Amino acid sequence: MENGINVAFAQDSINDPWYPLGNGNMMNILDNGIHLAQIMSPEEIERDLDLITYNGAICMNIQDRYGLEVGKDANFIVLDGNSPFDVIRRRAGVLASIRRGEYLFKKKPVEYEVELDLEKQIWDFNEFNKRAVNE
Secondary structure, three states, rough: OOOOOOOOOOOOOOOOOOOOOOOOHHHHHHHHHHHHOOOOOOHHHHHHHHHHHHHOOOOOOOOOOOOOOOOOOOOOOEOOOOOOOHHHOOOOEEEEEEOOOOEEOOOOOOOOOOOOOOOHHHHHHHHHHHHHHOO
């Protein structure tokens, strides 16, 4: 990737007679891939979702139809999270799937009685580590 080579993660892990344990969840594939390839720096995490989205479109030579731009097919999913870090860390579920601009399904985000801001806690921990190293 650092040399300009397009890399994409994909799978055929769907629940069928040949593989009854499949679920088609690309977040599991992304999680495995980024750990094996050691691409988890903050900068890489911001781009890791491309490994299961845009980069795959380039591999299949459909980038002229894929993406969120006027004139393209409007095929996409909405993940339950507020940042690439959040959706990757939690292997976020899909809130909606849209094909050619029409909902295939849509569900409400999970609500919790007590919210826990792990992103802030992780940021605070990282800042603590930076200060400890510099002292």
